[in-house]
Amino acid sequence: MGQTEEIKADGRVLDISNLRYEVADRVLLDGLDLQVAAGESVAVVGPSGSGKSTLLGCILGLHRPHQGRVAVAGSDVTKMRQRALERHRSQYVGMVFQFGELLPELTPLENVALAALLGGIPSGEAYRRAEKLLRDLGVPCDSVPTGDLSGGERQRAAVARALVNQPTLLLADEPTGALDSASRDIVSELLFDVPQRWGCALVVVTHDVAVAERADRCLELTGASLTQRTAGARS
Numbered sequence: 001m002g003q004t005e006e007i008k009a010d011g012r013v014l015d016i017s018n019l020r021y022e023v024a025d026r027v028l029l030d031g032l033d034l035q036v037a038a039g040e041s042v043a044v045v046g047p048s049g050s051g052k053s054t055l056l057g058c059i060l061g062l063h064r065p066h067q068g069r070v071a072v073a074g075s076d077v078t079k080m081r082q083r084a085l086e087r088h089r090s091q092y093v094g095m096v097f098q099f100g101e102l103l104p105e106l107t108p109l110e111n112v113a114l115a116a117l118l119g120g121i122p123s124g125e126a127y128r129r130a131e132k133l134l135r136d137l138g139v140p141c142d143s144v145p146t147g148d149l150s151g152g153e154r155q156r157a158a159v160a161r162a163l164v165n166q167p168t169l170l171l172a173d174e175p176t177g178a179l180d181s182a183s184r185d186i187v188s189e190l191l192f193d194v195p196q197r198w199g200c201a202l203v204v205v206t207h208d209v210a211v212a213e214r215a216d217r218c219l220e221l222t223g224a225s226l227t228q229r230t231a232g233a234r235s
């Protein structure tokens with residue numbers, strides 16, 4: 001069975017089981033399980049230093065866990081060699097960071113198209129996709145360098161960049177952390193629209209209660225494992 005068929009068979013885009021990760025003498029993740037289906041959104045909250053970004057790093061294959069399985073789109077990324085991992089990541093995963101991580105001197109169109117080109121999309125198609133996404137998300141395409149955009153526009157451009165390779169799984173680490181409240185609302189609205197509009201799964205790490213409350217499920221990372229948050233609970 002191919003990867004796409006495996007996703008269709010059980011609906012799971014992300015399937016983490018029994019994950020253990022240690023740093024220095026501390027166990028950050030201990031027997032952690034997490035399943036996320038296509039079209040579903042999950043927020044991960046928890047105290048600073050509890051290991052939320054480390055968890056995203058394990059999903060991206062940047063951190064090698066000491067134990068457990070991290071299946072993304074049906075393949076265990078903990079077992080992959082570097083080249084295969086990079087290919088798999090660019091094919092299936094999009095990532096939005098707190099500070100956008102865009103090149104300020106390039107236009108938004110160039111930033112988004114570049115991600116598509118690096119993902120192996122031919123130039124014409126890369127620019128077409130980039131332009132469509134930016135227009136859909138209400139970001140100027142090429143009238144200004146990315147560095148001159150507002151914080152909210154920059155973050156929407158970062159979402160466009162994360163979506164340009166049509167990922168199966170979208171990850172976001174504190175995507176609204178650097179924004180004012182108006183831009184925060186626009187960006188979180190957009191992020192949580194993604195699973196419905198593009199059908200991918202979304203995992204957001206956040207300290208922002210308003211963002212966490214929009215997710216289908218909110219999980220708290222404490223004591224090195226994930227527990228379901230009750231509605232209305234504050235981080």
Ligand SMILES: Nc1ncnc2c1ncn2[C@@H]1O[C@H](COP(=O)(O)OP(=O)(O)OP(=O)(O)O)[C@@H](O)[C@H]1O
Pocket residue numbers: 023024028046047048049050051052053054055
């Ligand atoms: N290579 C490393 N060596 C030692 N400690 C590390 C290493 N990498 C991460 N840590 C520690 O692991 C802990 C978890 O870090 P992580 O960034 O995952 O937390 P977080 O929950 O995302 O925090 P925040 O909410 O503040 O962003 C922190 O205490 C960090 O200092």
